[in-house]
């Protein structure tokens with residue numbers, strides 16, 4: 001997704017001599033495996049701003065790319081179960097409202113009366129609700145970017161893994177792929193968790209840990225709830241997509257690091273039990289599929305964006321830590337601006353990988 | 369239209385019961401599929417598609433394609449082609465996605481036994497068709513305890529609808545009808561340490577050879593030391609205008625309907641495909657008293673045995689080679705079909721179009737191996753056209769790239785029932801050889817040679833050309849994956 005979007009924004013800005021190289025097929029990585037949630041409720045100002053800008057981009061994307069991406073502003077309902085949740089959410093809402101976000105605090109009764117009548121609020125202390133939070137279909141969005149990029153002249157090479165980044169005297173000169181070498185003075189590494197081995201071929205060490213997250217989808221049904229429902233402490237997120245299926249997952253805190261993407265029976269049963277607890281009527285709904293995907297985790301759960309120290313022309317756009325879909329439009333636009341050598345219209349220098357060598361970093365508390 | 373008289377079959381049906389269809393009272397036999405009961409009552413449209421609101425009937429009749437989803441007793445998206453009819457059922461045509469069932473559970477689920485753990489078995493065999501049952505016989509005879517799992521209510525797989533006699537040598541059940549072979553295999557199992565669990569869908573195969581089973585609406589867990597995947601194949605579809613009209617069925621579905629349920633698929637049928645399945649099913653249709661308007665085949669020559677074609681031709685049915693189906697005619701159900709001649713590049717020749725008055729189109733255009741479970745477990749796979757599509761890479765022991773997991777029968781590449789039985793035996797022997805602490809090496813070698821000779825004989829000759837080539841490719845693929853030492 002991020003790769004296709006960067007290619008599109010580069011071409012839109014006039015840099016049409018651009019090749020998108022994909023090891024497999026479009027959306028075969030984290031994007032095609034993700035929940036498709038688009039949230040603006042974050043705990044730091046910079047992240048909230050970025051998210052608000054991204055939603056703005058998403059909301060006009062169907063028109064701009066001339067494609068249906070199943071964009072739906074159904075809102076996000078974030079459930080608080082603990083004292084810590086309550087304290088943090090009250091702080092967050094103050095900050096978010098200060099940035100102009102339409103977010104409110106709801107009591108358990110208000111949740112049931114106003115937002116999700118079917119929700120079991122046992123143990124819920126309160127919730128924050130932002131109706132303009134959204135979701136979209138990751139496959140359709142990636143395809144839409146890729147098609148639009150192609151129309152502007154971008155070449156897309158599928159089933160072509162990059163095997164090495166070529167450098168000469170501290171400058172990038174191109175990439176070596178399974179189907180030959182491509183010379184280029186500018187290379188953007190947007191391979192999710194696989195960005196690590198790719199960067200390593202140019203002697204660059206990225207602070208990214210791959211880690212599996214699992215997710216499932218049910219049969220499609222007529223709409224019966226609108227928002228993405230999430231809780232950091234109960235550990236769950238789920239939504240009903242525009243096509244009617246309920247999609248959701250949770251992160252196992254004991255999940256070991258690694259490239260394993262298989263699915264487990266434990267996930268299926270635990271997730272089903274969680275869903276049935278939160279929304280008892282879901283008990284009679286059939287799960288049709290489950291799968292796993294990789295989070296590309298960085299130490300502060302924020303992406304690595306921008307040019308790499310020591311290798312001129314080699315850009316990173318990875319380490320999205322499980323929330324890369326929601327920020328992809330804006331981030332891709334900003335990275336494209338940086339690659340093209342124009343001034344990005346939001347400062348992304350705070351997200352350069354060099355932040356980990358420069359000093360202490362702040363982490364966002366709103367990570368699933 | 370129920371088949372009242374049949375030269376070979378005597379349909380054993382459950383008692384007649386009443387059920388409701390869109391508010392109307394209908395009758396059907398308890399235990400038959402809802403789709404079959406509706407078909408017998410003349411109902412063709414089971415649902416309307418989500419996006420374009422097109423009418424849909426069933427297509428595969430084996431719970432694979434989702435074309436038959438209806439709302440049953442308030443629950444949407446029920447596969448009516450594999451759901452048994454019960455007295456008093458409320459069956460509704462489904463339009464769109466269906467609404468979440470209004471089944472309220474007052475208490476949160478607090479079942480400590482969820483999922484129910486069935487413990488572990490040395491050998492789990494998925495699929496009780498010819499391959500799976502043969503695997504159980506081979507492994508069971510050597511003393512290996514095994515469980516055979518099948519989603520259908522009765523074991524036998526596709527054999528339960530094969531009324532024709534098999535070719536091949538005597539020891540491979542030649543001159544015996546498919547329906548009887550299943551019985552023979554089940555008899556052989558009786559005294560062996562083999563249990564058969566029907567009505568059990570294997571939903572998933574997880575790392576550590578953990579199987580998730582759905583049985584009576586409940587989830588169960590079973591762990592196995594070895595697994596044989598004998599999951600068979602799914603019917604191929606053709607893309608043509610109006611290709612989703614009710615009345616267009618896969619050949620397997622037509623067989624199920626007429627040979628298992630005793631319901632005629634229609635009055636007049638166009639058969640697409642003159643391979644063995646197309647020819648055999650055409651003949652079975654004639655036996656059931658259904659007219660066959662024509663058999664069309666895109667290739668310049670028929671793909672099946674000439675004896676089968678001769679039988680059909682003798683009954684006055686034209687077998688038209690170098691012909692294809694252009695499109696189906698009808699609004700709510702098939703009312704006709706346009707066929708035409710095609711040139712060497714499969715392009716329709718203008719001016720040769722013929723309209724056939726038919727109410728049913730039967731597609732016998734090949735099968736695709738069911739390899740989802742192997743895929744989920746992470747077995748390496750390859751697309752091998754000669755074997756019918758994507759299959760798990762397997763060595764000459766039929767072992768996949770995940771040790772202790774085997775494939776056999778159509779799941780390992782499309783062939784037919786006789787080879788499926790031999791492959792089943794081979795997989796059973798391979799699994800047993802590894803599982804037994806003190807296997808009798810001489811006995812195993814003898815049994816294995818017997819099976820291998822049988823397979824070689826069945827694959828000899830022009831009809832074995834594809835499987836031979838496919839299996840040869842497989843040997844090379846397995847070698848490059850480090851299989852076969």
Ligand SMILES: Cc1cc2nc3c(=O)[nH]c(=O)nc-3n(C[C@H](O)[C@H](O)[C@H](O)COP(=O)(O)OP(=O)(O)OC[C@H]3O[C@@H](n4cnc5c(N)ncnc54)[C@H](O)[C@@H]3O)c2cc1C
Pocket residue numbers: 001002003021022023024025026027028029030031032033034035036037038160161162163190191192193194195198213214215249292293294295317318320321322323324325326327
């Ligand atoms: C279960 C799950 C749920 C998620 N839910 C959400 C959510 O609700 N909202 C949200 O915003 N985010 C979510 N995420 C995170 C989100 O999916 C990712 O952050 C985002 O999709 C990242 O996009 P990407 O383009 O950077 O990576 P990817 O989509 O992984 O794309 C990287 C591509 O690089 C290719 N590649 C790898 N190696 C090579 C090579 N050597 N040569 C060429 N190509 C290569 C891969 O094949 C892949 O297609 C979720 C992730 C998971 C796993």
